[in-house]
Amino acid sequence: MKAKNFLKIISVKEPGSQLCYPFTQSSCSFSTEYRPLKDPRLTSLKRGTGGRSSFSGDVVTVFGATGFIGKYLCNKLGKIGCQVIIPNRGDEYDVLRLKMVGDLGQVLFVPYYLRDDESLRKAMKYSTAVVNLVGRDWETKNFKFDDVNIDGAARIARIAKEMDVPKLIHVSSMNATEEPEGHILKNGSKNLATKWAGELAVREEFPDATIFRPSDVFGSEDRFIRHYASNFRRQFKAIPLWKKGEYTVKQPVYVSDLAQGIVNAIRDPDFAGKIIQAVGPKRYLLSDLVDWFFRVMRRDEKWGYLRYDMRFDPLFMARVSLFEKLPGTPMGSLTWDKLERDCVSDVIDRELPTLEDLGVQLTAIENIAPWILKPYRLNLYYDEELGEFEKPDPPPVFSG
Template sequence: MAAVSRVVLLGRHGIPRVTSSLYISKRDNSEITQANYPRGRGGRSSFSGTVATVFGAGGFVGRYIVNKLGKTGSQVIIPYRGPEYEIKKLKLCGDLGQILFFPYHLEDEESIRRVMQYSNVVISLVGRDWETKNFDFKKVHVDGARRIARIAKESGVEKFVHFSSLNVSPNPKKLVLRPSRYLISKYEGEMAVREEFPEAIIFRPADIYGFEDRFVNYFLSTIRRVRLNLLPLYKKGKETIKQPIYVGDVAEGVIQALRNPKAVGKVIDAVGPSRYYMSDLMDYMYALTRRQQYRRIGLSPAIILRSYLMEFIPYDTKLCITKLEKEFLTDTVEGDLILEDLGIQHVNTLDRIAYFCKSYLTTAHYEESLGEFAPVPKPAMADA
């Protein structure tokens, strides 16, 4: 069996262990080093030379990134919290023995150090959309990000990728009850990462859509409406411009950023190719679901009160005051690079969103090919 330095194999009880940097071939007793290790043709069954630790791999974006890494022949170490059966499905993203799992805790430095001590790439996707009594925004977005970045630097990691958020600011605009604490903590997290790992690549994604997202599924959900067909938006969505991006493009952007030396130490705004007013985008999405009585309204006290109370629910919630605080801010590109600078060819935003809206059709039993419904007109771009 041939091996290469800094490659991790799964040891006893699932604990990653490092292999020797030099093996002796059993076939001809010749030395096999990194220089003559058979890497393959660059696909799933080859070795790309990348050993990546992906924090937050079980989340929406993390699963796509792990899949992209596995397709390129990278070895991926996945730290996880909670039941292991929720994360084991990611084993299929890579070849046999290339996807490894290890339990960790965000406040346990020893467990963090063990999962990245043999890695040359670390990707931090850890984040929360709402606060809990155990993990508030500061513990996750600031203290946790700083801890991971510091240990990565101490472990000799070559490239570090940190996920922040678009529109981060130390003093974001107040739209509902208070300035977004989410965006403030994300900004402070960026500063913490820069202090600990100056060469870090920081991604600022806009609203990301795809399967199991929190954009299409969020705005089309029943709980987001005050009544069956009434959708409350800040000033009816006429003053908010959004630039949503497909999750596959974000994942591909991470892969290209790891390969591109120009991305080192830069802030990358992961935004879609087109900008739309939220009012037009919501009208388009609801028209695709064929809701005849759909109507936009302004933010009502009922939706604000409901979102505030739902922050105290101790499990995942689609609606909370924290989300309302940031969802009506216009997307602003202020980073050093965008995904087009990395060679990313974006998918068509409206066509892809239309695909994800199909599960919300109110008349799904009708055949579209029969022409019983008029085609839904596409909204004009905000900058057109």
């Protein structure tokens, strides 16, 4: 009965079934009860009343925590008292701000290398959940799409299963498919093809993994709104889009909503083994979205704004090819694979659950984008009068 797998409960009561106070042997009767623990580890025992200064009983390892989505996710996990383990590649400045997402002792950092099994085991040794946010938007000399989206994802899933981690969340991509349709590139997006193969590899290693397929994610430091606002994406005062963006439908999702969906999936066992489509509440034509972005930046037709078909601009195509050959991060995230993904419309499978099924209240892009676009606004430091500039109407919702 003294085994560590049992919780010992001692109750002190008097014959009237009321709590005896003060405790005296003459007036109280003692009873001892042993209840089996489902998980005997100390990490499974909740402490506190909830919130950042408590412990929820969840130890979550977040791979890719230093990325765009990871920062939001870690903050939400720390806010509810989760212990967060953040694997990183050794640069302390990458993780500096993440020290503040949880209370003292609740945020732990461990160096890792995606090809090193032992470092992955150390990062997942005590975890009750693992989230894989590691991805690659463009290929580098050391890591190709296959290395990260397929091999890395499979390795994390395999070791999570090996370490008896109860829950695995894998973040893939909307429109991931075995054979992507080509618009600009003949064989379509290699990123989307490897994301699909990565899902299959994760399923093979960890059948109960929950897979998220997010559409274009917007928010501070994103690569969606800021991508189109960047000077590198424009051609002088005009912006080139595939078929002017009039044949592409997007349903972007707010990064905070996506992070909340992942948190809810960690805490809800009913979503184990399911594929979740992480999309926003509204669908838009890409052309309408981009036009609205430039109106918010006060760069409308009077300024000289123009949207045209990129297929007939060899100068822009040459610039994209040049940017891909330059070392370092592509300027403005401008690569051929990124442009190819921008051409693909978001296709929703009505049989798959969405963030709303996880209890997330979705945020529309028109509520967030003006704040993100403010630094790109024309004559940013002009001291305007109240009501001097008319607030642009939101982009029309696509109903097709």
